[in-house]
Amino acid sequence: MHGHEWDATDAAGLAPGGASTRPDGHRLVPLATALLQSDGLILHWSEDAEVLLGYTAEEAVGSYAAQLLTEEADRPDVLDLFRRIMSGTGRSFVFPVRHRDGHRVELEFRTYPIAGPNGTLLLLATASDTRALHEIEADLAVLDGIFGRSPIGMAVYDTQLRYVRINEALARMNGVPAAAHLGRRISAVLPGINTVEIEQTMRQVLKSGRPVVDARSHGRVPGDPKRDRAWSASYFRLEDSTGRVFGVASSIIDVTERFQAEARAARAQERLATIAEATARIGTTLDLQRTAEELIEAVVPRFADFATVDLLEPVLRGAEPTPIPADGAVTLRAVAVGESYETGLAHAVDVVGEVSEYAPDRSYTQCLRSGRPLVRAHVDEEVLRGLVSSEDRVAPGMAAGIHSYLMVPITARGMVLGGSEFIRMRNSEPFTDADVALAEELVARTALALDNARLYRRERETALTLQRSLLPQEIHRTLGLEIAYRYLPSSVVSEVGGDWFDVVPLSCGRVALVVGDVMGHGIRAAATMGQLRTVARTLATLDMPPEQVLTRLDETASGIGEGQFATCICAVYDPLERTVQAASAGHLPPVWVGADGTARTVEVPPGVPLGVGGVAFESIEFTLPEGAMLALYTDGLVERRGQDLDDGIDLLARTLARTGRTLEESCDAVLGALVTDGTEDDIAMIMGRALPLPADRVAELPLTGGGKLPGKARRFTRATLEAWGLNALSDYAELLVSELVTNALLHAEAPRRLRLFRDRVLTVEVSDAGGQTPQLRPFAEQDEGGRGMFLVSELAQRWGTAPPLPGPLAASGPSEERARPCQTADRHPTW
Amino acid sequence: MSDRGPAPHVVRAYGEIDLDTAPRLRRDLSRALAEHRDVVLDLSGVTFMDCSGLGVLVDARNQADRQGSRLLLRGVGRPVARLLKLTGLTGHLAPTP
Numbered sequence: 001m002h003g004h005e006w007d008a009t010d011a012a013g014l015a016p017g018g019a020s021t022r023p024d025g026h027r028l029v030p031l032a033t034a035l036l037q038s039d040g041l042i043l044h045w046s047e048d049a050e051v052l053l054g055y056t057a058e059e060a061v062g063s064y065a066a067q068l069l070t071e072e073a074d075r076p077d078v079l080d081l082f083r084r085i086m087s088g089t090g091r092s093f094v095f096p097v098r099h100r101d102g103h104r105v106e107l108e109f110r111t112y113p114i115a116g117p118n119g120t121l122l123l124l125a126t127a128s129d130t131r132a133l134h135e136i137e138a139d140l141a142v143l144d145g146i147f148g149r150s151p152i153g154m155a156v157y158d159t160q161l162r163y164v165r166i167n168e169a170l171a172r173m174n175g176v177p178a179a180a181h182l183g184r185r186i187s188a189v190l191p192g193i194n195t196v197e198i199e200q201t202m203r204q205v206l207k208s209g210r211p212v213v214d215a216r217s218h219g220r221v222p223g224d225p226k227r228d229r230a231w232s233a234s235y236f237r238l239e240d241s242t243g244r245v246f247g248v249a250s251s252i253i254d255v256t257e258r259f260q261a262e263a264r265a266a267r268a269q270e271r272l273a274t275i276a277e278a279t280a281r282i283g284t285t286l287d288l289q290r291t292a293e294e295l296i297e298a299v300v301p302r303f304a305d306f307a308t309v310d311l312l313e314p315v316l317r318g319a320e321p322t323p324i325p326a327d328g329a330v331t332l333r334a335v336a337v338g339e340s341y342e343t344g345l346a347h348a349v350d351v352v353g354e355v356s357e358y359a360p361d362r363s364y365t366q367c368l369r370s371g372r373p374l375v376r377a378h379v380d381e382e383v384l385r386g387l388v389s390s391e392d393r394v395a396p397g398m399a400a401g402i403h404s405y406l407m408v409p410i411t412a413r414g415m416v417l418g419g420s421e422f423i424r425m426r427n428s429e430p431f432t433d434a435d436v437a438l439a440e441e442l443v444a445r446t447a448l449a450l451d452n453a454r455l456y457r458r459e460r461e462t463a464l465t466l467q468r469s470l471l472p473q474e475i476h477r478t479l480g481l482e483i484a485y486r487y488l489p490s491s492v493v494s495e496v497g498g499d500w501f502d503v504v505p506l507s508c509g510r511v512a513l514v515v516g517d518v519m520g521h522g523i524r525a526a527a528t529m530g531q532l533r534t535v536a537r538t539l540a541t542l543d544m545p546p547e548q549v550l551t552r553l554d555e556t557a558s559g560i561g562e563g564q565f566a567t568c569i570c571a572v573y574d575p576l577e578r579t580v581q582a583a584s585a586g587h588l589p590p591v592w593v594g595a596d597g598t599a600r601t602v603e604v605p606p607g608v609p610l611g612v613g614g615v616a617f618e619s620i621e622f623t624l625p626e627g628a629m630l631a632l633y634t635d636g637l638v639e640r641r642g643q644d645l646d647d648g649i650d651l652l653a654r655t656l657a658r659t660g661r662t663l664e665e666s667c668d669a670v671l672g673a674l675v676t677d678g679t680e681d682d683i684a685m686i687m688g689r690a691l692p693l694p695a696d697r698v699a700e701l702p703l704t705g706g707g708k709l710p711g712k713a714r715r716f717t718r719a720t721l722e723a724w725g726l727n728a729l730s731d732y733a734e735l736l737v738s739e740l741v742t743n744a745l746l747h748a749e750a751p752r753r754l755r756l757f758r759d760r761v762l763t764v765e766v767s768d769a770g771g772q773t774p775q776l777r778p779f780a781e782q783d784e785g786g787r788g789m790f791l792v793s794e795l796a797q798r799w800g801t802a803p804p805l806p807g808p809l810a811a812s813g814p815s816e817e818r819a820r821p822c823q824t825a826d827r828h829p830t831w
Numbered sequence: 832m833s834d835r836g837p838a839p840h841v842v843r844a845y846g847e848i849d850l851d852t853a854p855r856l857r858r859d860l861s862r863a864l865a866e867h868r869d870v871v872l873d874l875s876g877v878t879f880m881d882c883s884g885l886g887v888l889v890d891a892r893n894q895a896d897r898q899g900s901r902l903l904l905r906g907v908g909r910p911v912a913r914l915l916k917l918t919g920l921t922g923h924l925a926p927t928p
Contacts, residue, residue, distance in 0.1 A: 711849060742882070791918060
């Protein structure tokens with residue numbers, strides 16, 4: 001209830017103060033009284049008579065009235081009138097008399113002949129000024145006119161706030177007969193309006209005496225029971241001439257139209273503000289979830305008490321939206337829900353992440369199909385039943401007080417992505433056309449942002465899928481080297497990167513560890529990464545030394561396209577020699593950790609990134625003793641904005657400089673120390689720790705001195721395989737060994753050495769001090785020699801030459817288990 | 832059909848034929864082929880043979896072919912059969928009679 005107090009001192013003619021400045025009630029119209037003898041002698045003269053005619057009682061009493069009060073000329077008429085009066089009964093008449101100062105006063109007389117003592121006849125006369133009377137009558141008529149005929153509602157209440165008087169206008173306004181008001185309080189007559197506030201105002205006016213103007217009241221009255229109306233009321237206190245408070249009066253006008261216009265203007269203003277705010281608020285990210293939440297935040301509580309955003313399942317999966325089938329159900333997932341207070345609607349809608357299905361004939365489904373909003377300005381149980389996805393949601397919806405409902409399909413590029421619902425409960429206004437337009441505007445903005453987010457998510461997922469599919473699906477356990485790795489795609493809402501890592505098993509238990517980082521992000525970087533990784537893997541598998549692998553990779557990177565650069569490090573570990581050969585293409589240095597926990601970076605010649613071209617790569621060799629560890633990583637692990645790269649590498653080294661941890665624990669410790677809150681870049685990290693080589697996995701025979709070396713080697717092989725429980729392989733392995741040793745004896749220099757190595761496959765390696773690289777060359781049936789290496793290739797799944805010794809010869813032998821084809825097999829053995 | 836000459840000369844190989852033992856077999860075979868038109872190489876005693884031995888067999892076959900002599904392999908056991916098969920020389924060196 002609004003309104004303001006009216007300062008009474010401003011009100012003209014109503015000066016505050018005591019009774020002294022105020023005429024007494026009976027002096028408003030002075031009533032003179034006089035008592036006359038039958039001969040006109042004045043016996044009594046009242047104070048009011050003095051007021052009206054100027055003579056004091058002393059002057060008047062004892063005088064003859066006719067002489068005192070009438071003109072000479074009038075006297076015969078006066079005496080005649082007096083005689084008629086005295087002979088008749090009481091009568092009233094108007095007659096001009098003379099004031100003491102000479103002016104004429106027209107008085108209205110009432111005369112009452114009365115019997116005096118001793119049979120005398122006396123006359124009691126009362127008189128009042130006709131002019132004053134007429135004034136009072138006129139005032140009263142005016143007041144009556146104002147009160148009775150005014151179109152403004154008026155009422156007078158007593159101090160108990162009961163109606164004392166009410167005019168027709170107000171009675172009509174209220175729709176209650178005037179008489180039915182009297183003696184009752186507003187709360188009893190008009191229970192549908194804000195009576196508590198009204199009576200509070202009236203009490204305040206009664207108490208303070210300060211009028212209140214333009215107090216607003218609203219509600220429904222019997223005169224217009226279906227509509228809310230608004231009134232402006234003014235209240236002022238009523239006091240009698242002595243200042244006694246006897247009530248409060250009010251004047252009331254119906255301002256419903258104005259009120260509604262004001263409300264409409266306010267709502268329009270609010271809508272504009274909502275749009276302005278929503279524009280800034282919706283679509284700040286490329287995240288589906290966040291965008292949906294932004295719409296909710298923009299509309300709750302200002303526009304709706306409750307709002308939801310649901311998206312079609314395929315859209316959430318990143319699929320291209322398709323038209324809603326004419327006879328198909330729709331499945332939606334709640335993406336965001338918001339409410340302005342504890343509405344209790346949570347039981348009636350899906351919580352975020354839940355799925356609901358709408359049958360083809362539901363209003364919701366039809367609305368999605370049409371792409372047009374669904375408005376139910378006034379919702380009752382029946383209407384609600386037609387809106388919800390299942391019957392059990394009707395009761396909680398009604399209980400929460402849903403009275404107005406709006407659903408706007410979320411459409412982008414002509415396709416429906418989902419729907420957004422708006423519900424009003426405490427907000428008593430039903431949704432209007434203007435509200436629908438507003439909601440459509442907001443939803444359209446949201447739809448655009450959602451569609452962008454969807455497209456972005458799809459691209460990101462494509463890139464992630466590509467990246468995942470390009471990374472190793474399984475890291476092979478290698479003999480003599482324990483391996484752990486971590487791969488973290490960028491968590492920032494940007495794009496996937498081109499980091500990669502690989503573990504490539506080579507001959508004789510050797511293993512190549514490769515970590516690389518394609519510069520740039522997105523699908524192109526991921527694709528480049530895939531190509532480089534495949535090429536690196538292939539080259540390493542050929543037992544090419546690291547620097548040569550990088551040289552070929554560099555050529556590949558240049559061939560992929562302009563501006564495709566990558567850093568890469570390639571390290572080959574030989575578990576028997578316990579040596580690492582490493583080469584770098586502009587990559588960060590590996591961290592070496594000794595078995596005693598000392599850590600340092602390995603100063604691999606830095607090299608230039610792949611794709612630059614024309615610069616030779618160099619490799620270095622270092623040992624990795626049993627228990628020592630080597631960590632390769634990409635810059636995402638150690639690079640932090642505003643921080644020196646070396647600090648990150650130092651921290652990595654310090655973190656790793658600890659003993660007593662498993663390799664997996666070390667990985668976790670590194671991530672814990674270096675990756676605090678999400679990573680802006682991808683992170684790839686691979687760690688290898690040198691394990692003791694078990695005796696049943698490797699055997700070595702120096703091929704020195706005289707004697708029959710091929711036979712010696714065969715017997716050694718047979719005995720070893722027997723000890724390893726691999727008798728079944730002996731025949732072929734002996735033949736293989738015999739050929740390889742023969743070849744080394746014929747074509748290479750001492751020292752020569754035979755090594756048998758068992759991992760998933762049996763590896764036979766004969767190393768020597770150099771000579772020709774064995775050749776596999778064509779031969780005819782008549783050729784006496786040249787069949788050795790052919791035989792090797794027939795017997796072995798794989799053969800080749802390998803570092804570390806210059807020009808050695810190696811061949812991996814037949815599969816340990818014949819039933820299981822080896823993953824690295826080039827061809828299947830012929831037996 | 833064939834002319835029945837004198838009984839073929841038999842060369843017996845035994846043990847392991849490799850880099851170290853092949854020269855002796857080569858020498859024996861070469862001499863036999865030089866002296867006899869019909870030579871049988873009995874390999875039933877061979878427990879191992881690699882390409883060094885195979886080279887001797889191919890060499891002997893070539894010599895026999897040049898001289899128009901007959902060289903027949905007999906007693907081809909598992910070690911030798913496997914080698915011939917792997918090198919695709921079974922038909923050339925030890926045709927099924």
